[in-house]
Amino acid sequence: MTDQNSGWHPVTKGLHWLFVILLLCVWGAVELHEFYDREDPMRGWLVRLHFSLGITVLLLLVLRLYWRAR
Template sequence: MTSTTNSWSPALKGLHWLIAIFILCAWGSVELHEFYERDDPMRGWWMVVHFSLGFSVLLLGMLRLYWRATHGRPTLYGSGIQKPVSLLVQSLMYVLMLGMPLTGLLMRQFAGRDTTLFWLFDLPSFVTKNIDLAKQIAFLHKEFLWNALLVMLVLHIGGALWHHFISKDNTLRQMLPFGKTK
């Protein structure tokens, strides 16, 4: 289904909210794993959840990017600098949505570690082990991209709330899975 002038397609709405939930759960799972000692099996369990959710975000993010490129977008609201800032934040969100799981995967690859996904299979290491590179990618994943994602989420959510409560336009309503646009 194609996006209309006043609403995102149901597929893009679904992908938006599913990816948002998966990102939130991936964050929660990596935080929860810290409550367990290194030799506790639950620590590993939470990391498998984290890897699986991250891999899902990567696949769903690529699908979302494809769908968005082929099915259009609704009217972009705002005046002056709002539209280019909105497009920049959205673009950076896509970069981060794909960059976080990619760097997480690369970090494990260069550390020479298999990555268990969904308790179904292990993604083996396809690259030559390079611990120094793995540490650099880990910094990029855990410090730089994670903090950038938090900043972009605040701007994204803040912008949606601004449009809803201050500008009183359809920006937020266009993405809600329920309700109607004006």
């Protein structure tokens, strides 16, 4: 006897792995900015990248919650 609903939907899988990749990038940006001096423009760029990716994760979270509720 096999269950038809045993696998994940492709959209759910895609959102899951997109979250994994984005969260690793967010974490990497916040960790890497510590290697630069406060005056270095690269540090500011990494901080902005961290915030931008964080907002993207938040928006995708809303999308994922909507998809799950449907």
